[in-house]
Amino acid sequence: MTHIKPPLRPTPRGPALGRTALLAVALVGLFGAPAVAQDAGAPCPYEDCALRIEPTALGVRVVRGSEGVAVGRLVPFREDLSALTASSATALPYARAAERASSRSVLAAVAAGLLLWAAADEDGPLGGGDGLRVGAALGGATAGFYGVVLGLRAEQASARAVWEYNRGLDR
Numbered sequence: 001m002t003h004i005k006p007p008l009r010p011t012p013r014g015p016a017l018g019r020t021a022l023l024a025v026a027l028v029g030l031f032g033a034p035a036v037a038q039d040a041g042a043p044c045p046y047e048d049c050a051l052r053i054e055p056t057a058l059g060v061r062v063v064r065g066s067e068g069v070a071v072g073r074l075v076p077f078r079e080d081l082s083a084l085t086a087s088s089a090t091a092l093p094y095a096r097a098a099e100r101a102s103s104r105s106v107l108a109a110v111a112a113g114l115l116l117w118a119a120a121d122e123d124g125p126l127g128g129g130d131g132l133r134v135g136a137a138l139g140g141a142t143a144g145f146y147g148v149v150l151g152l153r154a155e156q157a158s159a160r161a162v163w164e165y166n167r168g169l170d171r
Helices: 014-033 082-086 090-121 130-167
Strands: 050-054 057-062 067-074
Touching: 050 130, 057 082, 067 082, 067 090, 082 090, 082 130, 090 130
Parallel strands: none
Antiparallel strands: 050 057, 057 067
């Protein structure tokens, strides 16, 4: 007599499958698909291949051509802009600088938040030491300011990368 073992976990159906699918769609929407680089072999006309940056509710996306096809996102810790501008030797350094500044601005914002939280919490990790709390508050404010400066640098460098890339396209 042959015995067939049941599966270890039941296959998701109904609400469980819906939640899984919704989570997958949300993650893809949040982080986007990886950047798609343009084929470097064939010349591409400006109308079809020019890049531009558009703000969205969850950050910034990079679109291509007059149709506005989304080809990447400017998200910290991802290299979409470098992949999109890799064919332009003048745009690539600006794209890399934008990605570095964007990632560092997020780290500075996290550091600022942690320092300001520690300074505000009387029963927190700094205890009742007023000097430590003042130092943490000043450090948090400084880190926050530095994060804003890095964010502005990222915007400036990404705009310059797109401009340099577009400058090299056939008109």
